[in-house]
Amino acid sequence: MSDLFADQQQPETIEAAPLADRLRPRTLADVVGQEHLTGPEGAIGRMVAAGRLSSIIFWGPPGTGKTTISRLLADAVGMRFAPISAVFSGVADLKKVFAAAKDHARLGEKTLLFVDEIHRFNRAQQDGFLPFVEDGTVTLVGATTENPSFELNAALLSRAQVLILRRLDASALEQLLDRAEALTGRPLPLDPAAREALLASADGDGRFLLNQVETLYSIDIPAPLDPAGLSALLHRRVAVYDKDREGHYNLISALHKSLRGSDPQAALYYMARMLTAGEEPLYVLRRLVRFATEDIGLADPQAVVQCLAAKDAYEFLGSPEGELAIVQACLYCATAPKSNAAYMAMKASFKSARETGSLMPPMNIVNAPTKLMKQVGYGTGYQYDHDAEGGFSGANYWPEEMSPQTFYAPSDRGFEARIAERIAYWNKLRAERGAA
Numbered sequence: 001m002s003d004l005f006a007d008q009q010q011p012e013t014i015e016a017a018p019l020a021d022r023l024r025p026r027t028l029a030d031v032v033g034q035e036h037l038t039g040p041e042g043a044i045g046r047m048v049a050a051g052r053l054s055s056i057i058f059w060g061p062p063g064t065g066k067t068t069i070s071r072l073l074a075d076a077v078g079m080r081f082a083p084i085s086a087v088f089s090g091v092a093d094l095k096k097v098f099a100a101a102k103d104h105a106r107l108g109e110k111t112l113l114f115v116d117e118i119h120r121f122n123r124a125q126q127d128g129f130l131p132f133v134e135d136g137t138v139t140l141v142g143a144t145t146e147n148p149s150f151e152l153n154a155a156l157l158s159r160a161q162v163l164i165l166r167r168l169d170a171s172a173l174e175q176l177l178d179r180a181e182a183l184t185g186r187p188l189p190l191d192p193a194a195r196e197a198l199l200a201s202a203d204g205d206g207r208f209l210l211n212q213v214e215t216l217y218s219i220d221i222p223a224p225l226d227p228a229g230l231s232a233l234l235h236r237r238v239a240v241y242d243k244d245r246e247g248h249y250n251l252i253s254a255l256h257k258s259l260r261g262s263d264p265q266a267a268l269y270y271m272a273r274m275l276t277a278g279e280e281p282l283y284v285l286r287r288l289v290r291f292a293t294e295d296i297g298l299a300d301p302q303a304v305v306q307c308l309a310a311k312d313a314y315e316f317l318g319s320p321e322g323e324l325a326i327v328q329a330c331l332y333c334a335t336a337p338k339s340n341a342a343y344m345a346m347k348a349s350f351k352s353a354r355e356t357g358s359l360m361p362p363m364n365i366v367n368a369p370t371k372l373m374k375q376v377g378y379g380t381g382y383q384y385d386h387d388a389e390g391g392f393s394g395a396n397y398w399p400e401e402m403s404p405q406t407f408y409a410p411s412d413r414g415f416e417a418r419i420a421e422r423i424a425y426w427n428k429l430r431a432e433r434g435a436a
Contacts (some may be wrong), residue, residue: 166202
């Protein structure tokens with residue numbers, strides 16, 4: 001299989017290559033935006049310093065350097081780089097790659113097998129990697145934009161280290177623009193506001209940014225463009241973000257807080273800002289589901305149902321009809337009674353569990369499946385609540401070394417007001433029967 005990233009290109013070929021390829025980093029130190037991995041204390045930096053690679057799965061958005069870092073890793077440790085794409089390759093291609101890797105291994109040359117879009121291989125194909133990774137025929141480096149936990153076999157994941165690549169921030173994207181200007185010897189024909197709008201439109205994708213830059217350089221532009229001129233030229237809405245490049249996070253924060261503050265008008269405005277700016281609708285729906293569980297909870301148990309129904313409706317209808325379901329979920333959440341009691345109960349109970357996680361439950365509520373366990377007291381004194389008066393025994397369910405705790409304190413709003421009444425009633429019965 002030919003090396004898709006061979007450096008032995010003719011000058012005219014290099015000159016004709018896309019800008020993104022011409023600016024491809026030559027060393028790991030040239031990679032921008034992934035210093036948490038490539039720096040001296042990062043996982044990649046440590047591997048290179050040790051001169052030994054383990055198998056890796058790179059997980060990250062498009063245009064963040066997965067392919068480039070993989071190629072440079074092979075160079076840094078003196079390994080042969082063998083790239084394939086799961087989109088275009090099948091079992092026959094894999095067999096050829098493994099056979100070639102074995103041939104090179106006999107000559108003392110190790111192979112780094114880079115598999116782009118590795119999640120596109122099915123489960124059986126993924127299993128096919130295992131023996132060759134196990135015996136060291138190849139060091140596997142896979143790249144995926146999908147969550148490895150869901151898309152890759154557990155056996156494969158257990159043999160690889162998952163490293164997460166971040167979306168390129170404003171500083172990293174600005175470095176790419178500077179390199180493009182230095183390579184071409186030409187400043188971009190943009191005013192400062194348009195330059196920031198161009199960075200914002202890339203949304204962390206370095207390849208997309210450089211492709212847009214290449215389009216700008218291919219056109220004769222007599223005067224620097226403003227944001228409106230840039231948007232018209234590229235035929236793509238250019239989002240307006242503030243100068244510190246926090247626009248995306250500012251909008252989702254504004255939406256969440258408007259919902260929490262029960263302002264349906266403001267919540268709709270910020271949600272519309274996000275969707276018309278090109279935000280992924282499923283991201284907005286995920287945030288609404290999170291809001292329903294964190295800020296509404298049992299004050300209105302239907303809130304999370306509404307949000308999940310909106311997700312189903314959007315996936316069923318598609319765009320633009322499906323957006324109305326998102327609007328409905330947004331309005332439901334904004335106008336629902338609010339309570340973070342369930343959220344606070346989760347935090348408190350998890351903290352307590354971490355601190356007291358080895359305590360034995362009381363004997364009356366543990367099962368006794370064996371004769372020995374019955375003899376030592378397992379299950380002794382258990383009271384079956386359905387047989388008790390009112391269906392409530394008032395028994396103790398806490399470890400002997402731990403006093404009863406109160407993690408969940410329902411509010412007096414919405415459905416939680418009724419829950420609070422029930423809990424108060426049960427506490428009263430528990431106190432009475434405990435004293436009897």
